[in-house]
Amino acid sequence: MHTIFTFYIISNPDVEHHNSYAAFDINGEMKNCTVIFTTEPFRKPGDMFFDHMVTGLVPIDDLGTLYTKEDAANFAVPTTGGTGAESTINYVITDVEKKRKFVCVDPNDIPDVAVVDPDMMSSMPKGLTASTGMDALTHAIEGYTTKAAWALADCLDLEAIKLIAKNLRKAVQNDPDGREGMALAQYVTAMAYSNVGLGIAHSMAHTLGAVYDTPHGVACAMMLPIVMEYNQEYTGEKFRDIAEAFGVDTKGMSADEYRKAAIDAVRQLSVDVGIPTKLEKLKEEDLPFLCESAAADACAPGNPRAASLADFEAMFRKLM
Ligand SMILES: NC(=O)c1ccc[n+]([C@@H]2O[C@H](COP(=O)([O-])OP(=O)(O)OC[C@H]3O[C@@H](n4cnc5c(N)ncnc54)[C@H](O)[C@@H]3O)[C@@H](O)[C@H]2O)c1
Numbered sequence: 001m002h003t004i005f006t007f008y009i010i011s012n013p014d015v016e017h018h019n020s021y022a023a024f025d026i027n028g029e030m031k032n033c034t035v036i037f038t039t040e041p042f043r044k045p046g047d048m049f050f051d052h053m054v055t056g057l058v059p060i061d062d063l064g065t066l067y068t069k070e071d072a073a074n075f076a077v078p079t080t081g082g083t084g085a086e087s088t089i090n091y092v093i094t095d096v097e098k099k100r101k102f103v104c105v106d107p108n109d110i111p112d113v114a115v116v117d118p119d120m121m122s123s124m125p126k127g128l129t130a131s132t133g134m135d136a137l138t139h140a141i142e143g144y145t146t147k148a149a150w151a152l153a154d155c156l157d158l159e160a161i162k163l164i165a166k167n168l169r170k171a172v173q174n175d176p177d178g179r180e181g182m183a184l185a186q187y188v189t190a191m192a193y194s195n196v197g198l199g200i201a202h203s204m205a206h207t208l209g210a211v212y213d214t215p216h217g218v219a220c221a222m223m224l225p226i227v228m229e230y231n232q233e234y235t236g237e238k239f240r241d242i243a244e245a246f247g248v249d250t251k252g253m254s255a256d257e258y259r260k261a262a263i264d265a266v267r268q269l270s271v272d273v274g275i276p277t278k279l280e281k282l283k284e285e286d287l288p289f290l291c292e293s294a295a296a297d298a299c300a301p302g303n304p305r306a307a308s309l310a311d312f313e314a315m316f317r318k319l320m
């Protein structure tokens with residue numbers, strides 16, 4: 001049995017970098033072992049990325065070898081506290097020429113073993129801890145309110161929101177309990193979104209990542225409260241649960257009040273951990289492409305409220 005270890009190293013990976021860093025064999029003591037440096041567990045070099053196809057084969061160019069789940073065990077070791085990619089069926093690759101990020105889905109991408117150890121995350125600087133943690137919060141809130149949400153995923157997402165509300169500020173201070181809470185939160189909410197999907201905060205974040213190389217977690221954090229405002233009337237009582245997960249006593253509150261309380265709590269957390277609210281790189285002339293790209297993103301259909309190009313533009317404008 002071949003064993004594959006993956007370590008998260010590269011930000012916003014594209015095909016070129018994936019190919020150059022993809023894999024190498026460790027000679028000597030560790031036989032039959034491949035180490036992949038990536039931000040995600042597994043990916044396939046070459047054009048087939050962009051087909052969004054389940055191929056059943058995972059070619060790794062540097063080795064000239066084809067692996068499937070049957071002949072390679074994949075151990076995923078997250079070193080950031082956000083993507084939860086160690087438990088998901090998908091990975092995200094940037095097509096630099098098209099300036100698009102593509103969400104690819106492949107059962108071969110699901111690691112066999114996830115080693116989720118908060119100590120592996122303790123070397124993250126404050127900014128990376130904050131941004132990756134806000135990515136996890138975006139997974140939890142988008143997963144909790146996506147069209148496909150259902151009871152089991154809701155349990156995971158709500159628990160993740162509680163954990164993040166309690167632990168992200170502490171994790172940013174490198175407090176061990178905070179790190180532990182965030183390691184768990186990002187992991188459990190990923191198990192949910194891997195099944196139920198996400199929404200347009202991710203569509204817009206993917207677009208900003210592809211066009212401006214904005215770190216994924218920063219882009220998610222900036223979009224999340226804007227998208228929550230846009231979605232709020234399409235979320236039933238779910239924003240009451242979110243507000244309560246942040247410690248708000250919602251007794252006696254109207255829907256408008258508890259929805260505002262949930263959005264305010266998310267916005268406050270983002271500010272407290274140092275995420276900016278404006279994106280200076282965002283230019284007027286880029287808006288048409290940004291909107292079309294976000295509308296075409298794989299996460300858009302899961303959003304509880306449909307968004308037109310004009311809606312996307314109004315939301316992107318809030319970052320200017
Ligand atoms: N399941 C999925 O497929 C999924 C989900 C969410 C996001 N994503 C994708 O994942 C990427 C974002 O990954 P991310 O948020 O983990 O990282 P990131 O891209 O924000 O940051 C990665 C950087 O952090 C550094 N780093 C990693 N661990 C560190 C540590 N412990 N100490 C110090 N530095 C460390 C790396 O060297 C790299 O430079 C984006 O491309 C995004 O689109 C994928």
Ligand SMILES: [Zn+2]
Pocket residue numbers: 083135136138139202216220
């Ligand atoms: Zn994400």
